[in-house]
Amino acid sequence: MINVVTVKNLVAGYGHRVLIRNLSFSVPSPSFVAIIGHNGAGKTTLFRAFQGKIAYQGEILVQNQNLRHLSNPSGRGLVAYLPQKAAVNFPIKVHDLVVMGLFRKKRFFENYSSEDYALAARVLEQLQLSHLLNHDFTTLSGGEQQLVWLAQLMLQDAGINLLDEPTQQLDVYYKNKVFGLLQDWVEARGKTVLCITHDLQNLANMRGFLLNLSKPNPVLEPLSPETVQENQAFLEAGRQAVV
Ligand SMILES: Nc1ncnc2c1ncn2[C@@H]1O[C@H](COP(=O)(O)OP(=O)(O)OP(=O)(O)O)[C@@H](O)[C@H]1O
Numbered sequence: 001m002i003n004v005v006t007v008k009n010l011v012a013g014y015g016h017r018v019l020i021r022n023l024s025f026s027v028p029s030p031s032f033v034a035i036i037g038h039n040g041a042g043k044t045t046l047f048r049a050f051q052g053k054i055a056y057q058g059e060i061l062v063q064n065q066n067l068r069h070l071s072n073p074s075g076r077g078l079v080a081y082l083p084q085k086a087a088v089n090f091p092i093k094v095h096d097l098v099v100m101g102l103f104r105k106k107r108f109f110e111n112y113s114s115e116d117y118a119l120a121a122r123v124l125e126q127l128q129l130s131h132l133l134n135h136d137f138t139t140l141s142g143g144e145q146q147l148v149w150l151a152q153l154m155l156q157d158a159g160i161n162l163l164d165e166p167t168q169q170l171d172v173y174y175k176n177k178v179f180g181l182l183q184d185w186v187e188a189r190g191k192t193v194l195c196i197t198h199d200l201q202n203l204a205n206m207r208g209f210l211l212n213l214s215k216p217n218p219v220l221e222p223l224s225p226e227t228v229q230e231n232q233a234f235l236e237a238g239r240q241a242v243v
Contacts, residue, residue, distance in 0.1 A: 002063055002064050003026050003027060003028050003061065003063075003064060004027045004028070004029060004030055004031070004062070004063060004159070004160065004192045005026070005027040005060075005061070005062055005160060005192060005194070006025075006026045006027075006059070006060075006061040006064075007023055007024055007025050007026070007058070007059070007060050007061075008024050008058050008059040008060075008061070009022055009023075009024055009057070009058035009059070010022070010023040010024070010046075010049060010056055010057070010058035010059075010060065011023075011056060011057040011058055012042070012045055012046070012048075012049045012054055012055075012056035012057070013042070013045065014045075014054070019040075019041070019042030019045050020042045020045060020046060020049070020056075020213070022058075023046070023058075023213075023218060024058075025211060025218070025219060025220045026220075027192060027209070027220070030159075030186055030190045030191055030192045031186060031192055031193075031208045031209060032182060032183060032186045032192075032193050032195065032206060032207065032208030032209070032223075033192070033193065033194045033195065033208055033209045033210070033211060033220065034195050034196075034197055034203050034206070034208065034209070034210040034211070034223065035194055035195065035196045035197070035210075035211050035213065036196075036197060036198070036200065036203075036210055036211070036212050036213070036214075036231060036235070037212055037213035037214035037215075037218075037235070038214045038235060038239050041213040041214045042213050043164075043196045043213055044084065044164055044196065046213065047081065047162045047164060047194075047196070050067065050079065050081075050162055051079075051081060051162075052067065052068070062078050062079060062159075062160055063078065063159070065078075067079075074104075074156075074158065075104060076104075077104055077156070077157065077158050077159065078158060078159055078160060079158055079159075079160045079161075079162065080153050080156045080158035080160070080161050080162070081161075081162045081164075082149055082150065082153045082161070082162065082163045082164060082166055083164055084164040084165050084168070084196075086149055088137055088138060089138070090138075091136045091137075091138055092136070092137050092138070093133075093134055093135065093136060093137065094124070094129070094132045094133055094134070094135050094136075094137050094140070094148055095117060095120050095121065095124065095133045095134065097137050097148060097152060098120040098123060098124060098148060098151045098152045098155060099112045099116050099117055099119075099120040099155070100112075100152060101120070101123075101151070101152040101153065101154070101155030101156045101157075102116050102119065102120075102155055102156075103156075104156065119155060120151070120155060121133060123151045123154050123155050124148075124151050126151075126154075126181065127147050127150065127151050127177075127178075127181070128177070129144070129147055129148065129151065132144060132148070141169075142169040143169040143170045143171060143174060146166065146167075146168070146169050146170060147170070147174065147178070149166075150163075150166055150178065154185065158191075159190075159191065159192060160191075160192045160194070161191060161192065161193045161194070162194050163182075163193060163194070163195040163196065164196045165196050165197060165198070166178060166182075166195065166197075167179065167197060167199055167202070168198075175199055175202055176202065179199075179202045179203075179206060182195065183206055183207065183208075186208070187207075200228055200231065200232045200235075203223055203228045204223075204224075204225045204228040204229070205225070206223050207223060208222075208223050209221060209222055209223060210223055210227060210228070210231060212231050212234065212235070214234070214235060214239065215234065
């Protein structure tokens with residue numbers, strides 16, 4: 001069987017500070033996986049390991065291929081990453097930013113076609129952002145900017161998507177909408193989404209798994225109202241001392 005994502009005996013951190021201690025889990029089929037835990041538990045650090053941005057021990061396999069030995073996994077459409085905060089400090093129209101999600105299909109300096117822009121417009125429509133298409137990205141609210149980045153990531157069409165708090169700045173309406181869209185994306189398009197989030201109340205009715213990095217031995221737990229409630233209570237009870 002080809003596992004979509006397998007993490008084996010992962011150890012990662014910064015210098016002498018080990019944040020991820022011997023983490024192993026396996027996602028056997030395209031799934032939604034919520035990654036939860038207290039601030040500083042190592043959630044973003046886990047994604048940094050996936051991107052090869054920090055040294056780690058152990059193995060990370062995507063579709064049974066060792067990420068450590070894969071060159072340019074994002075260029076190959078294997079893994080896409082949506083960071084917690086991405087800044088743009090020059091004027092750019094929303095649709096020009098979103099269309100860049102198609103970079104894999106373009107050669108260097110090749111222009112985006114009207115078909116490319118039509119694809120970008122369709123993703124923006126799914127996110128109910130069509131009215132912002134011609135707006136300057138830098139003038140949008142924080143939540144609107146977050147949705148535009150999500151549109152760009154969806155256009156990348158990668159198999160495995162690492163999303164770092166994609167709903168952090170969204171209002172309650174959009175939080176629900178984005179989690180619903182991610183669920184559709186997994187189930188209708190066969191995408192795998194690893195999603196760091198503090199929005200536990202949105203997870204209770206999702207299908208997939210959660211991974212609580214604050215637990216002493218984190219494992220994939222199937223999402224259900226009961227597991228979400230148990231993990232919420234666990235996190236509310238406070239942090240465990242790190243020995
Ligand atoms: N480059 C770095 N060098 C040293 N320590 C770092 C570095 N980056 C992050 N840390 C520390 O590692 C810890 C874990 O950071 P990480 O960003 O993985 O947490 P997180 O679980 O994503 O938290 P949050 O929910 O607040 O986003 C934090 O205490 C942070 O200060």
